[in-house]
Amino acid sequence: QSVLTQSPSVSAAPGQKVTISCSGSSSNFENNFVSWYQQLPGAAPKVLIYENNKRPSGIPDRFSGSKSGTSATLGITGLQTGDEADYYCGTWDSSLSAGLFGGGTKLTVL
Amino acid sequence: EVQLVQSGAEVKKAGDSLKVSCKASGFDLTNYWIGWVRQTPGKGLEWMGIIYPRDSDTRYSPSFQGQVTISADTSISTVYLQWSSLKASDIAMYYCARSPSVIRGGAFDFWGRGTMVTVSS
Numbered sequence: 001q002s003v004l005t006q007s008p009s010v011s012a013a014p015g016q017k018v019t020i021s022c023s024g025s026s027s028n029f030e031n032n033f034v035s036w037y038q039q040l041p042g043a044a045p046k047v048l049i050y051e052n053n054k055r056p057s058g059i060p061d062r063f064s065g066s067k068s069g070t071s072a073t074l075g076i077t078g079l080q081t082g083d084e085a086d087y088y089c090g091t092w093d094s095s096l097s098a099g100l101f102g103g104g105t106k107l108t109v110l
Numbered sequence: 111e112v113q114l115v116q117s118g119a120e121v122k123k124a125g126d127s128l129k130v131s132c133k134a135s136g137f138d139l140t141n142y143w144i145g146w147v148r149q150t151p152g153k154g155l156e157w158m159g160i161i162y163p164r165d166s167d168t169r170y171s172p173s174f175q176g177q178v179t180i181s182a183d184t185s186i187s188t189v190y191l192q193w194s195s196l197k198a199s200d201i202a203m204y205y206c207a208r209s210p211s212v213i214r215g216g217a218f219d220f221w222g223r224g225t226m227v228t229v230s231s
Contacts, residue, residue, distance in 0.1 A: 099145065099215070
């Protein structure tokens with residue numbers, strides 16, 4: 001069981017918006033950045049969001065991130081079938097002195 | 111072009127030792143942290159550990175401390191993940207990934223394609 005909690009699955013129709021949440025604790029979210037990764041089937045993960053809300057170059061602005069207290073959210077607008085993937089949050093845990101990933105959320109675009 | 115080229119798939123027996131590699135190119139390895147991430151079949155990502163090759167500062171997740179060793183050879187821009195005695199529970203895909211800063215949750219901004227490790231009993 002991951003220290004960072006994500007809902008196992010979420011679904012929405014093409015063109016719609018979806019949010020994926022990640023819940024942590026003060027030892028990880030407080031004073032630490034959250035990042036989000038997309039893993040398409042059979043591929044390595046790819047960073048979508050870093051430092052809570054920044055997008056690397058090449059990531060469309062359909063993807064957004066936010067953090068408040070001990071939770072973070074990934075938002076995806078204008079859903080496309082190509083967005084079907086597993087999404088993971090990640091951060092550093094100051095108590096463990098190690099990184100963490102959430103358990104992952106499987107996005108289905110109906 | 112930034113590349114992290116991982117060594118090929120391995121099939122080993124329980125109790126064998128193993129060292130897999132991650133060769134960096136297109137950037138200065140000594141300015142980045144390189145981490146290892148495990149993904150067991152059909153499961154999520156697990157943060158294993160990370161090394162700063164410039165001074166070999168290494169951090170391990172408590173779940174992997176003592177179970178694996180992460181090392182680096184800056185002369186050939188390569189980072190390693192090794193086991194002294196493999197178990198069936200080590201069957202997984204292992205990814206190396208680059209991070210400009212690990213403290214405070216620096217993201218992994220570039221990933222290798224993964225090395226699949228299979229262990230037979």
